[in-house]
Amino acid sequence: MKQKIFHGFAVLCDQDGRIELILRNDLKNILNPRPGAPLSTLIDEADLPDYYTFLYRLKNETVLYDWQLKIDSATEPGELYFTGGSFDGRIFIIASSLTTEAAEFIDELGRINNEQADMLRRAIKKENRDDQEVFRDFARVNNELTNLQRELHKKNHELTRTLQERDRFIGMAAHDLRSPLSGISGLCGLLLDGRMGELSTDQQEIIQTICESSEYMVQMVNDMLDLAAIESGTLQLNIRKTDLVKIIRDSFSINRQIAEQKEICLTIKTEQDSIPLEIDGVKIRQVADNLISNAIKFSHPGTAVQVGVMQTGDHAEVSVRDQGQGIPAEELPKLFTPYSRVKVSSTAGEKSTGLGLAISQRIIRGHRGTLKVESEVGKGSIFRFSLPLKPADGENTPQASS
Known part of the structure; x- marks a missing residue:
């Protein structure tokens, strides 16, 4: 079964950015916009200047498209793409995880608005009230919204x-x-193995550097391809029944060798022998590898990293706990932003593309799960991701993997 990743919300605000109506919200487990509250309460403090610029320009322009703003969420910080339109003293704002998903929100709003118009017509007819002025105002707003939809569709097509x-x-x-x-x-591997003749110590060090740099660049290319696929909405999840415990154990085994080289104690604790889930096993393994390797990368020799797998309620949870340097609270939102860097450095000079956590978060979201982080400077960090035990209603039962 193929599943596309989607995430977002749509609201109608007054000219000051105060929410009047919530039209759609797929972020209920992360954000909780409330009618009457300023939309600014959902924006990360660092991005408030950009948000107010966005709001100011909306008052003077018909449409603004594809503004990237950080959301203020302690459980799952990240960025959304904001699209807005201004009509008749109101502002319509869409926020989505993908730049290409705004059109879906617009179609949904158009459907809702047409239903509201039909309801109003029926109410006026039923009560025999001569309230045509009210209906004309509503119809005018509806027409303006239709024009806005056309403009947004045009912009969306150009962006696509x-x-x-x-x-x-x-x-x-x-x-x-x-x-x-x-x-x-x-x-480089052939040279280091001595198959092309003996190498001096200096030659070995130079070739080793070349080898490590080329491997890092290959990883960067692969990450860029993954992120581009996710952001464009073309990432497909190959959902099959897969044992989550086996996936995490396999990742643990590979990363244990790296941990031993840094003299870090890597352990694993599983409360169940098997947790069968309907997931994309390759993508979940990619997330596990990223979280475990990051914990090792940012931990000092002589410390411990513990991997945990457990089933709780209707979800399965994987955790990676380290005794590393910890991450300052103000930098936590940067973790899931592509190409962003935090002040904390790897302990042995290991390189990072800055894309791994952004990709991991989007993969977990695609499985209807969550990825969260807790961290304290000087004590370490805990990354946890949870996945539902059962598929969503209406999803086809995937084929079992062989």
Whole structure:
């Protein structure tokens, strides 16, 4: 079964950005917009200046498209793409995790608005009230909304074409880069193994540096392709019945060797022998590898990293706890923003693309799960992701994996 990732909300506000009506909210477990409250309460403090600029420009322009703003959520910080339109003294705002999903919200709003218009017509007819002025005002707003929909669809089409060109370019560049980079890494391996003759210590160090740099660049290319697929909405999840415990144990086994090289004690605790879930096993393994390798990367020798797998209620939870440096509270929202960097550095000079956690969060969201972090400077961090035990209503039962 193929499943597309989607996430967002849509609201109608007054000219000051105060919420009048919540039209749609797929973020109930993260954000809780309330009628009467300023929309600014949902925006991260660091991005408030950009938000107020967005709001100010909306008062003077018909449409603004694709503004990236951080949301203020302690449980799952991240960024959303904001699209807005101003009509008849009101502001219509859409926020979604993907730049291409605004059109879906617009279609939904149009459906809701048409239903409201039909309800108003029926009410006037039933009560035999001569309230045509009220209805004309409502119809005028409806017409303005229709015009706004057309403008947004036009902008969305233009943006979609731009994103398609971007993705095509990234794909071509990645293809052209990945093969020679992999070849460089392979040739370096041959040299380091001594198959091309003895090397001096200096030569070994230089070739080792070349090898590590090429491997890092291959990882960056792969991450860029993953993120581009997710942001464009083309990432497909191959959902099959898979044992979550086995996935985490396999990831643990691979990363244990890396931990031993840094003299870090990596352990695993599972409360069940097996937890069968309907998930994309490859993508969940990618998330587990990222969280465990990050814990090792940012921990000092002599410390411990504990991986946990458990079933709680109607969810399965995986946790990765370290005794590392910890992350300042004000930097936690940056963790899930692509290409962002925090002040905390890896303990052995390991490199990072800055994309792993952003990709992991979007993969978990695609499984209708959550990825959360708790951290205290000087004591360490805990990353947890949870996945539902059962598929959502209406989803097809996936095929069992062999």
